[in-house]
Amino acid sequence: MTGSPSAAGADLRSDLVALRRALHAEPEVGLNLPATQAKVLAALEGLGLEITTGRGLSSVTAVLRGGPGPVVLLRSDMDGLPIVEATGLPFAAENGAMHACGHDLHMAGLVGAARLLTARRDELPGTVVFMFQPGEEGYAGGRMMIDEGVLDVAGERPIAAYAVHVDCVTPGGQAVTRPGPIMSSASALRVRVVGTGGHAAYPHHGVDPVPVAAEVILAIQSFTARRVPVSDPAVISVTRLSSDSAASNVLAGSVSLELNIRALSRETLALVRTDLPAIMVAIGEAHGCTVEVQFIDSYPVTVNDPTETAHTLALLDERYGDRVVRLPFPGMASEDFAYVLDEIPGTLVFLGVQPKDGSGGPMHSERALFDDSYLDEHAALLADLAVRRLTR
Structure with a gap:
């Protein structure tokens, strides 16, 4: 031609x-x-x-x-x-x-x-x-x-x-x-930290999931900085955070988070997919909370x-x-x-x-x-x- x-x-x-x-x-x-x-x-x-x-x-x-x-x-x-x-x-x-x-x-x-x-x-x-x-x-x-x-x-x-x-x-x-x-994968984790709720004046009578969710968020940052190799990086962002409390004097029964995950290899994505939920579950157990995690696979x-x-x-x-x-x-x-x-x-x-x-x-x-x-x-x-x- x-x-x-x-x-x-x-x-x-x-x-x-x-x-x-x-x-x-x-x-x-x-x-x-x-x-x-x-x-x-x-x-x-x-x-x-x-x-x-x-x-x-x-x-x-x-x-x-x-x-x-x-x-x-x-x-x-x-x-x-x-x-x-x-x-x-x-x-x-x-x-x-x-x-x-x-x-x-x-x-x-x-x-x-x-x-x-x-x-x-x-x-x-x-x-x-x-x-x-x-x-x-x-x-x-x-x-x-x-x-x-x-x-x-x-x-x-x-x-x-x-x-x-x-x-x-x-x-x-x-x-x-x-x-x-040339461009990363895109995936998500939906996380629900479940406590018991209760009166805001008496948090010791229940299990407040809000500080537990805060620990989970901090653990995400540490995980990215210390568990993911800098030569094969991931970006993990908490993009949504909400509780089911309907009043300022009511402890939440649960807190929901959504994470956006970007990775450049299947290996790093597999690491995030398996190890990060395990850390979240362990944090919840340490404080008497249940942590439910759903992985949502998206673009490769x-x-x-x-x-x-x-x-x-x-x-x-x-x-x-x-x-x-x-x-x-x-x-x-x-x-x-x-x-x-x-x-x-x-x-x-x-x-x-x-x-x-x-x-x-x-x-x-x-x-x-x-x-x-x-x-x-x-x-x-x-x-x-x-x-x-x-x-x-």
């Missing part, structure tokens, strides 16, 4: 910006995104793709068949966040939700890649699957799409999978990635395949030169493209889209701003990744 899709990318910019802004103005949260799905389907109309939609979620899968050859998958997420937007943009959302993680740009970028690749279908030595996924923000939509067959929709499994994630605090036009783990570690990422970095070096950043360490946020990368070798790349004046807030902020003038680059990068892999 001669040449590259890159040169055609700029011609798409105005259309992709318009699509992105329409998506931004009407975000939807979770797995059921009918309006978002309709916009994506309309944007793909007329390209001659084999399109299927999800059964249990508002996903869109589109298959582009070129000539004989392997299959490559390109992925975008679709859902917004339950955040009231405060950007002041003329196309700002007004429905209590917001595309504060850039998924509106992801959809527009993947639509652009589909248009670029469709225009060169006759030269394409293989098949490309375009995966538009709801429910990335905590709903495991990627896993649901895998369960519904997205990896087998083309008749054979992809040999590689790629995704581009924008970042509104990375300078515009920078491309950022690394081989190996996002791992970039070393071989695929070496080829990706070679392409990035060609396209971006000194704007390529090789991350020295993984980040502790999570991403459910991890489910795809658990099955298919591939790479997640971050693309900087910070506004040129540095305005706006961080990702997941009500003030997050994204420069959508890079959408043609976004689309062309995805298309280039597919072409390079099919022709390797």
